Structures are given as structure tokens and as C-alpha cells.
Amino acid sequence: MINDTSDEKVILIDMDKTRMLFGDYDQNLILIQNEFNVDIILRDDKLRIIGEDDDTAMAKRVIEMLMQKLDNEGSISGHAVDYAIRLVRDGEDKNTDELSEVIITTARGKVIRAKTIGQRKYIDAIKKNEVVFAIGPAGTGKTYLAMAMAIKAFKNKEVNRIILTRPAVEAGEKLGFLPGDLQDKVDPYLRPLYDALYDIMGAENFQRNMEKGLIEVAPLAYMRGRTLDDSYIILDEAQNTTPEQMKMFLTRLGFGSKAIITGDVTQIDLPRGKFSGLKQVEEILKNINGIGFIHLSEKDVVRHRLVQHIIKAYEKYEEENAAQIQLFD
Numbered sequence: 001m002i003n004d005t006s007d008e009k010v011i012l013i014d015m016d017k018t019r020m021l022f023g024d025y026d027q028n029l030i031l032i033q034n035e036f037n038v039d040i041i042l043r044d045d046k047l048r049i050i051g052e053d054d055d056t057a058m059a060k061r062v063i064e065m066l067m068q069k070l071d072n073e074g075s076i077s078g079h080a081v082d083y084a085i086r087l088v089r090d091g092e093d094k095n096t097d098e099l100s101e102v103i104i105t106t107a108r109g110k111v112i113r114a115k116t117i118g119q120r121k122y123i124d125a126i127k128k129n130e131v132v133f134a135i136g137p138a139g140t141g142k143t144y145l146a147m148a149m150a151i152k153a154f155k156n157k158e159v160n161r162i163i164l165t166r167p168a169v170e171a172g173e174k175l176g177f178l179p180g181d182l183q184d185k186v187d188p189y190l191r192p193l194y195d196a197l198y199d200i201m202g203a204e205n206f207q208r209n210m211e212k213g214l215i216e217v218a219p220l221a222y223m224r225g226r227t228l229d230d231s232y233i234i235l236d237e238a239q240n241t242t243p244e245q246m247k248m249f250l251t252r253l254g255f256g257s258k259a260i261i262t263g264d265v266t267q268i269d270l271p272r273g274k275f276s277g278l279k280q281v282e283e284i285l286k287n288i289n290g291i292g293f294i295h296l297s298e299k300d301v302v303r304h305r306l307v308q309h310i311i312k313a314y315e316k317y318e319e320e321n322a323a324q325i326q327l328f329d
Contacts, residue, residue, distance in 0.1 A: 136296025
């Protein structure tokens with residue numbers, strides 16, 4: 001409830017953008033009001049924000065950020081509202097201008113940008129380093145952004161080909177029961193990479209470059225014994241590599257090439273007794289120039305807002321469970 005000592009902030013607003021700012025059934029407006037315990041009233045071309053001083057200041061900053069996003073992109077997603085609120089709450093809203101840079105435009109005209117500050121740091125790391133490790137939970141855009149940067153480099157003729165790979169961790173019994181030859185058996189593991197390529201390049205463009213050998217999608221085992229020059233190489237699901245596989249992959253890097261390694265160390269599917277190469281590699285390579293490590297978190301998740309809460313709940317559970325195990329050891 002707003003009391004008599006409440007403060008008021010006023011924002012001039014383009015009436016044509018009001019509907020997009022407020023969202024369907026005013027859901028964005030309601031979310032901001034509830035989050036900061038303020039009342040937001042539209043009168044003529046002004047938004048009046050009424051509440052306690054700190055609350056109205058934060059609500060005003062969120063609305064200003066969303067209006068800037070509307071100017072840059074022409075739309076606002078539910079994630080954008082959640083993220084703006086979180087940044088303002090955490091006092092991390094000073095560098096959001098950097099999120100307006102366009103990485104690439106897809107075949108269907110969709111503009112791809114970094115959606116979070118963590119993703120922006122990831123893009124910057126890719127620009128500055130020859131090898132980049134992106135470690136973080138599902139939904140943080142690790143693979144998709146790496147793919148976007150690879151296709152951009154390919155279109156700009158910075159590299160001659162794109163090579164995408166991931167380990168097929170069930171390379172034994174279960175694969176054996178799948179129909180077809182070896183490529184048919186491993187294709188289900190590579191399907192997320194195909195999907196991202198189709199989305200960004202367009203199916204026809206992808207198929208044409210695939211037939212020319214300029215784009216290669218293959219299981220990690222196919223990398224052994226090769227030297228990859230003038231290539232953009234992405235290793236996805238790297239948490240499912242063994243230390244030996246990780247070393248094998250990294251030593252494939254040739255002249256004029258760039259490698260992006262993505263993975264989530266909380267989702268390791270290796271058989272019991274096998275250690276993840278992704279968990280080990282940062283300790284080994286952390287002081288080498290030209291190699292960058294980016295850690296994304298639940299703050300960078302760009303899927304449904306419940307995914308962020310799910311990730312945090314699992315992290316809390318695993319921390320508490322680990323503490324109990326140590327207590328009884």
C-alpha cells in the first residue's frame with residue numbers, strides 16, 4: 001500500500017509504444033508494480049510512478065531500459081522484463097547499451113543479439129581469443145551464439161569452413177540398436193547442431209555448403225588424426241568428453257582457426273568412473289594467452305523464467321547434499 005510520504009517519478013512516453021511496453025493484458029506493467037511495490041499510472045503522454053523513493057527510482061530505471069530496448073529492437077519479451085528487473089535490483093544495469101549490437105541476421109530476418117551481460121562478455125571473449133570455453137547451464141545460449149559467430153566469420157570469409165562436433169556418449173550398446181550406418185546412428189546426437197544451422201543459415205544455404213564440404217557436422221571421434229586449418233570449430237556438450245578426448249580435440253587446432261568449446265558441468269553423462277575433461281581443462285590452461293574462459297549462470301538463461309528457478313533450486317540441493325556427504329565422510 002502506498003503511503004502519504006510516497007515519491008513520484010514521471011516518464012514521457014511515446015503512446016504508440018505503450019501497448020508493447022505494458023505487454024498483453026498489462027502483464028509487464030503488473031510485474032513491475034508488484035516487484036517494486038509501486039503504482040504506475042498512464043495519463044496523456046506521461047507515466048507516473050508512485051511509491052517509496054528507492055522503489056520508484058528502480059521502477060523508473062527498468063521502464064527506461066525497456067523503452068530503450070523497444071527503440072533498438074521494436075519488441076519486448078517476458079525475459080527482457082525479468083532481466084531488466086534483476087539487473088536493476090543487483091545494481092548491474094550500467095552496461096546494457098552493449099546489448100544493442102547485432103551479431104548476425106538469420107535467413108528469415110531475425111536479428112541475433114546478446115540478451116544478457118554474460119552473453120555480451122562471451123561474444124567479446126570470442127572476438128579476442130583463438131580458443132574460448134563457455135561453461136554454464138542449459139538455456140544460456142552457449143551453442144547458439146557460438147554458431148552465430150561461426151556463421152558470421154564464414155560469411156565474412158575469415159574462415160573457409162565450419163566444423164561442428166560433439167561426443168556421442170552412448171557410443172556402445174544403445175547406438176548399436178539404432179538403424180542405418182554409423183552416420184545415421186550418431187545423427188540424433190548432432191540434431192541440435194543441425195537445428196541451429198538451419199535456423200541461422202536457412203536449410204537451402206546450409207545444404208549447399210554441406211555438399212561442398214564447407215560445413216561439417218560430425219561426432220568427436222571423427223576429429224582424431226586431423227589438423228584443422230582456416231576453420232571455425234565448435235565442440236558442443238564438452239562436459240561429456242574425457243580428459244584424453246579434450247586433449248585430442250584441442251590439439252587439432254590449425255593455422256587461422258578458432259575453437260569454441262561449450263558445456264554444462266552439472267549435466268555430465270559419462271559412465272561411472274570416467275572424469276570430465278571440461279572440469280579439468282580450466283586448471284590446466286587458465287594462464288595461456290589466447291584462451292578464454294566464460295562462466296554463464298542462471299542469470300543468463302533466456303528460456304522460460306521458471307528455468308532460472310529450476311537451475312537455482314538444483315544448485316542449492318546439490319550444495320546441501322554435498323555438505324551432508326562431507327559431514328558423514
